Amino acid sequence: MRGPGVRAALALMTVMLLAGCAALPEVDRGDAAQRAFEERSERLAAIETWRLVARLGLDTEREYWSAQLNWRVQEGTHILDLSGPMGRGGGRLTLAEGQPARLVTRDGEHHSARDPDALAQRLTGDAIPVSGMVYWVRGLPDPARPFEHEVDAEGRPIRIRQAGWEIEYGEYEEFDGESMPVRMELQRDELTLRAVIRQWQMGDGSA
Known part of the structure; x- marks a missing residue:
């Protein structure tokens, strides 16, 4: 059970994460909107190099924590630099196709698991959907x-509803010619993960 101080901090962080969040746009079930979704998905999936900077907040039955995230992708390798959650001191999570997920904490500890979800579960005790986030964070x-x-x-x-998760996108902004999510919330059972993305870079930035 959370004490008053923890609940107050949680309430403050929730306000910070959601401040200024615009009303959700109207759902369009027409064929043109679906074609636009498919074209957008194909276009974004083809971009192999991208980067984002975000603030995360995770609310579980037991606790609340927040973290800063710098996530960059190049040639199929994902490097996530976190300050906060994994091992509670932050560190660098590296994901590469066909290889175990690896984390090196800021204290120099090394951890690995068969996939990023298993690694996150082991280190935090929570079912954080890292593998899904690879797609969901881009609106895919x-x-x-x-x-x-x-x-x-x-x-x-x-x-998007997938793998037992509901992902709600609260706001988009244009970066490098693409409309990218900047506010999103993921929910499953008693776990809620919020992300506020402050920066996107699509491509290698050399153009």
Whole structure:
């Protein structure tokens, strides 16, 4: 059970994360919106190099924590620098296709697991969907799993339901010619993960 101080801090952080969040756009179930969604998905999935900077907040039955995240992707390798959660001191999480997920904490500890979800579960005790986030953070469904979705007139997801998670997108902004999520919330059972993305870079930035 959270004490008054923890609850107050949680309330403050929630306000910070959601401050200024615009009302969700109207769902468009027309064929044109669905085609726009498919075209957007294909276009974003083809971008192999990207980077984001975000603030995360995770609320579970037991506790609340927040973290800063710098996530960059190049040639199929994902490098996530976190300050906060994994091992509670932060560290660098490296994901590469066909290889175990690896974390090096700021204290120099090394951890690995068969996949990023198993590693996050072991270190935090919570089922954090890192593998799904690889897609969801860009407003894409994981192509390997069934999903349901709702989109706006521009084909941008308003909600994606996949693997027991509901992902709600509260706001988009344009970066490098693409409309990218800047506020999102993921929910499953008693776990809520919020992300406020302050910066996107699509491509290698050399153009």
